[in-house]
Amino acid sequence: MTPFAFDVAHLLAGGLVLVSFVLLYQDRLYALLKVYALHAFVLSASVAWQAYVQDAPHLYATALIALAFKAIVIPLALRRIIERLGIHREIEAVVGIGVTMLAGMALVALSMVVMLKVTPGAAPLAREDLSFALAVVLLGLLMMTTRRNAVSQVVGFMSLENGLVLAAAGARGMPMVVEISFAFSILIAFIVIGLFLFRIRERFDTVDLSALHRFRGEIR
Amino acid sequence: MTVLPFDAVAALLLTPLAAAVVLTLLPGHRLKAQVNVAASFLTLLAALSLLVAMRPAPSTFLLIDDLNIVFIVLGSFVGFTTSVFSASYIAHEIETGRLTPAYLRFYHAMYQVLMFAMNLALVSNNIGLMWVAVEMATLTTVVMVGIYRTHEALEAAWKYFILGSVGIALALFGTILVYIAAEPVIGEGLLSMEWTLLSSRVADFDPALLNVAFVFLLLGYGTKVGLAPLHAWLPDAHAEGPTPISAVLSGLLLNVALYAVLRFKILLAGNLAAFAPGPLMVTMGLSSAVFAVFMLYRRRDIKRLFAYSSIEHMGIITFAFGMGGPLANFAALLHMTMHSLAKSGIFFAVGHIAQVKGTQRIADIGGLTVTNPWLGWSLVVGVVAIAGLPPLGIFTSEFLVVSSTFARAPVLAVVLVLGLLVGLGALVTRLNGLAFGEPRGEQHPGEASYAPMLAHFALVLGAGIYLPGPLVEWFRHVSSILG
Numbered sequence: 001m002t003p004f005a006f007d008v009a010h011l012l013a014g015g016l017v018l019v020s021f022v023l024l025y026q027d028r029l030y031a032l033l034k035v036y037a038l039h040a041f042v043l044s045a046s047v048a049w050q051a052y053v054q055d056a057p058h059l060y061a062t063a064l065i066a067l068a069f070k071a072i073v074i075p076l077a078l079r080r081i082i083e084r085l086g087i088h089r090e091i092e093a094v095v096g097i098g099v100t101m102l103a104g105m106a107l108v109a110l111s112m113v114v115m116l117k118v119t120p121g122a123a124p125l126a127r128e129d130l131s132f133a134l135a136v137v138l139l140g141l142l143m144m145t146t147r148r149n150a151v152s153q154v155v156g157f158m159s160l161e162n163g164l165v166l167a168a169a170g171a172r173g174m175p176m177v178v179e180i181s182f183a184f185s186i187l188i189a190f191i192v193i194g195l196f197l198f199r200i201r202e203r204f205d206t207v208d209l210s211a212l213h214r215f216r217g218e219i220r
Numbered sequence: 221m222t223v224l225p226f227d228a229v230a231a232l233l234l235t236p237l238a239a240a241v242v243l244t245l246l247p248g249h250r251l252k253a254q255v256n257v258a259a260s261f262l263t264l265l266a267a268l269s270l271l272v273a274m275r276p277a278p279s280t281f282l283l284i285d286d287l288n289i290v291f292i293v294l295g296s297f298v299g300f301t302t303s304v305f306s307a308s309y310i311a312h313e314i315e316t317g318r319l320t321p322a323y324l325r326f327y328h329a330m331y332q333v334l335m336f337a338m339n340l341a342l343v344s345n346n347i348g349l350m351w352v353a354v355e356m357a358t359l360t361t362v363v364m365v366g367i368y369r370t371h372e373a374l375e376a377a378w379k380y381f382i383l384g385s386v387g388i389a390l391a392l393f394g395t396i397l398v399y400i401a402a403e404p405v406i407g408e409g410l411l412s413m414e415w416t417l418l419s420s421r422v423a424d425f426d427p428a429l430l431n432v433a434f435v436f437l438l439l440g441y442g443t444k445v446g447l448a449p450l451h452a453w454l455p456d457a458h459a460e461g462p463t464p465i466s467a468v469l470s471g472l473l474l475n476v477a478l479y480a481v482l483r484f485k486i487l488l489a490g491n492l493a494a495f496a497p498g499p500l501m502v503t504m505g506l507s508s509a510v511f512a513v514f515m516l517y518r519r520r521d522i523k524r525l526f527a528y529s530s531i532e533h534m535g536i537i538t539f540a541f542g543m544g545g546p547l548a549n550f551a552a553l554l555h556m557t558m559h560s561l562a563k564s565g566i567f568f569a570v571g572h573i574a575q576v577k578g579t580q581r582i583a584d585i586g587g588l589t590v591t592n593p594w595l596g597w598s599l600v601v602g603v604v605a606i607a608g609l610p611p612l613g614i615f616t617s618e619f620l621v622v623s624s625t626f627a628r629a630p631v632l633a634v635v636l637v638l639g640l641l642v643g644l645g646a647l648v649t650r651l652n653g654l655a656f657g658e659p660r661g662e663q664h665p666g667e668a669s670y671a672p673m674l675a676h677f678a679l680v681l682g683a684g685i686y687l688p689g690p691l692v693e694w695f696r697h698v699s700s701i702l703g
Contacts, residue, residue: 118428119400126400137393141386153382160389167396173408174399175348 005053009125012046013132016166017108020139023159024104025097029082029151033075036155040070043162047169053125059169066165070158078151094146107138129170136163228273229282231266232292232339235259240332249314249321252328253307259332260296260303263339267296278416283345286698291342291479294557298471298564299335301672305568306331306464308669312575313462316664323367327462334360334468338476346413347395350480354391354444357473358384365461376456383453387443391480394436398484401429415483419490427493434497437484438504444477446531447538448508458527459580463571466523470530471564475556478534482541482702489703501542506632509535510639516646521580522573525650526566529606532643533559539636540621541702543628549699551620554687558605558613558680565676566602569595572668577661586653586660594670596655601677603655605684607647608640613683 019039026032044066051059093100115131140160144153168174239259246252270292275284310327313319334357341353362384366377395413402412405424411417422430443450458466485497512532519525537559540552573588573595574580588596605612618640625633 114432118432119426120428130397130400134393137389140389144382144386150378157382157385157389160386164389164392164396167393171396171400172403173412174396175410175413 005049006125009046009049009053010128012042012049013129013166013170015042016046016162017132017135017139020136020143020159020163021101021104023155024100024139024143024146026152027093027097029149030079032152032155033078033082036159037071037075039159039162040066040074043165044071046166050129050169054172056173062165062169066162070162074158078154082151094148100142100146104139104142107142108135111135111138123172126170126172130167133163133167133170136160136166139163228266228269229276229284229343232263232270232296232343233336235262235266236332236336236339240329240336243329243332244326249310249324249328253303253310256328256331257300257303257307260300260335263335264296264300267293278345278414280410280414281346281349282343283415284343285701286694287482287701288342288479290553290557290694290698291475292339294560295338295342295472295475296335298560299338299468301568301675302464302467302471302564303331304669305467305571305672306462308667309462309464309571309575312666316575319368319462323369327364327367330360330364331464331468334364334473338472341476342479345415346410347398347415347418348413350483351388351392351395354441354477354480355388357476358388358444361457361461361465361469361473364465365457367462367465368460370460372456373460376453376460380453380457383443383450387440387450389440390436390443391440394433394440394484397429397433397436398487401425401433415487419487422487422490423492425491425494427491427495430488430491430494434484434488434494435500438481438497438500441477441480441484442504442538445474445481445538446508446534447504448511448531448535451508451512451531454531455524455527458530459521459524463523463567463574466527467564467567467571470527470567471560474530474534475560478537478541478556481538485541486702498542498544501538502632503542505535505537505539505542506635506639507535508532509539510635511535513639513643513646516643516650519650520582522570522582522585522654523567523580525582526563526570526606529643529647530559530563532639533563533606536618536621536636536640540624543625544703545624545628546696546699547620547624549702550695551617551624553695553698554683555614555617555621558617558683561676562602562605562612562614562680565673565680566599566606568673568676569598569602572666572673573599575668576664576666578664579661582650582654584661587657588655588659591659591663595668598670598673598677600651600655601681602673603647603651605677605680607644609644611681611684613680616684616687 016039019035019042022035023032023039026035044063047059047066048063051057051063111134112131115134116127119127119130137160140156140163143156143159147153147156236259239255243252243255246255270284270289276282310319310324314321314324337353337357337360341350341357344350344353362377362381365380366373398418399412402418402421402425405421406412406417439450446454458469485501488494488497509532512528512535515528516525516532519528533555537552537556540548540555573585576592576595577585579585588599590596605614608614608618622633622637625636
């Protein structure tokens with residue numbers, strides 16, 4: 001592999017981590033969706049580059065799915081949901097932005113240390129990719145735990161799945177079966193989520209999950 | 221008539237799939253329930269035929285071996301009895317208006333999709349396919365848990381969805397890592413995801429990668445097993461979903477996730493340079509069990525109570541598999557079988573109890589043995605079984621777990637025994653209020669199907685008194701595979 005190809009792959013994967021950080025500090029839902037679309041776009045570029053570098057044409061399909069579904073269709077659909085529910089105002093975070101960012105940095109450091117240490121034998125590209133992918137996964141988890149709003153939890157979950165796609169793309173020759181089913185499962189997951197949001201709207205007139213917590217089964 | 225070996229596997233997968241398609245088209249919930257029972261029965265027959273028919277050779281995607289047959293037969297049996305219970309449960313819910321036919325439109329189809337997904341996860345010879353199947357099972361159960369559309373049901377389904385997805389995402393990351401470890405040795409493509417190839421070549425894999433992969437896999441699939449610290453979905457999903465789904469979750473889905481963990485444990489055991497996965501499983505299992513027994517106190521909801529008891533028992537089973545060795549593995553297999561039967565039996569009883577009492581609040585249920593002798597005494601038998609008292613089957617398996625642990629790690633055994641006693645205390649106290657004393661609470665008429673519940677308890681009782689020789693031989697053989 002040429003140093004140039006390696007550098008571009010590195011840049012794109014690193015860019016995904018950066019956008020994950022940008023997701024972490026958004027405090028408006030519309031802005032969050034825009035950043036998420038950017039996240040999916042960077043992922044798509046990164047996967048396409050991997051397809052080119054590894055000479056693995058099936059990865060172009062994965063890149064295309066990422067671009068069409070995650071960067072365009074899903075943000076638009078979520079936008080519609082937000083409009084219909086009238087919840088475009090602020091996102092309530094459980095912990096402050098500063099603390100979240102610090103925790104995010106610690107997680108990125110952790111994933112670098114862990115993944116670079118255990119993969120001395122693997123190809124350099126796969127190593128870097130894996131550690132970036134783990135960082136994106138962990139940042140997605142962090143976002144899901146620090147947000148109360150249902151929509152932003154969903155966005156956190158989707159950014160987490162983007163990290164997984166990055167890891168799968170970085171693994172040389174990972175079979176197509178898994179990727180298709182993977183994209184498919186995202187679709188199903190989305191339908192389920194959509195269903196939920198509507199039902200939640202139907203019953204509570206809010207998608208703030210703290211409203212749900214009041215109804216815990218133990219308190220009746 | 222000879223049954224071709226491949227037919228059994230195909231029947232196992234295609235019966236539920238075809239039934240799911242048919243069920244989406246059929247009108248009327250009664251007819252649907254009958255088709256559901258029939259399809260589950262056919263699946264059970266297919267599963268049983270695996271015991272006698274010749275096994276197909278492992279293919280790229282499918283694999284039948286001694287280990288997964290145990291899970292398949294157990295799963296199909298619980299799936300069948302639950303479908304019988306579900307028919308009468310759902311009929312009652314529609315009569316009382318708690319569920320409307322519109323909400324139930326896809327219930328039975330979903331049930332069959334769930335059966336399909338679980339069978340697929342069990343027979344798959346490909347770590348990627350197995351992951352897809354477990355994800356499918358999760359998504360179907362999420363929808364079913366939320367079926368009542370009450371505040372509680374939606375919160376439970378949402379929590380289950382979020383935690384389940386996180387678990388599944390971690391498991392996928394682990395799966396990718398296993399592939400990356402296998403790829404330099406086996407080569408690119410599907411071959412590097414085949415169980416049979418993976419386990420024959422695992423000795424050459426990079427041990428450090430395998431270690432990290434197993435941590436992710438244990439955390440990921442462990443979430444679905446209901447192990448602490450990611451267990452929080454389990455009590456809510458059990459308590460707020462319809463009771464047949466609670467029975468299927470406890471009796472089936474937790475086992476399928478555990479099967480995935482066990483497969484990867486066997487894989488890791490083949491690589492001498494990788495760490496031993498046992499201690500991790502022991503830690504997670506024991507801490508889940510001890511945590512759950514304390515949570516058994518102060519429960520006010522009857523289904524939530526038994527959901528925590530499921531966490532306890534899955535913890536004990538994971539603990540025993542983690543200890544490893546022929547005796548502990550044997551005990552764990554037996555315990556898993558007994559727990560599946562006893563716990564789903566209990567949920568059958570609890571489902572009908574909640575219907576005749578019109579509530580799940582423990583405080584509003586009392587004196588069941590007087591008002592509803594069949595249900596009351598069944599609950600007594602079930603709770604005595606699940607608390608691990610003789611002469612029922614769980615006593616045998618728990619005794620084996622404890623005695624094998626005492627020989628090797630006395631300190632852990634003491635913790636385990638204390639945990640079991642604490643759990644026993646909680647369950648017996650609760651049972652006393654529920655089953656005996658003055659009748660409390662309202663009383664509604666209700667038709668119940670006792671057959672599934674009694675069949676389960678009879679099996680648990682039978683196994684406690686006498687374990688047939690071939691079964692012991694079989695489990696012993698599987699234990700030796702598990703290492």
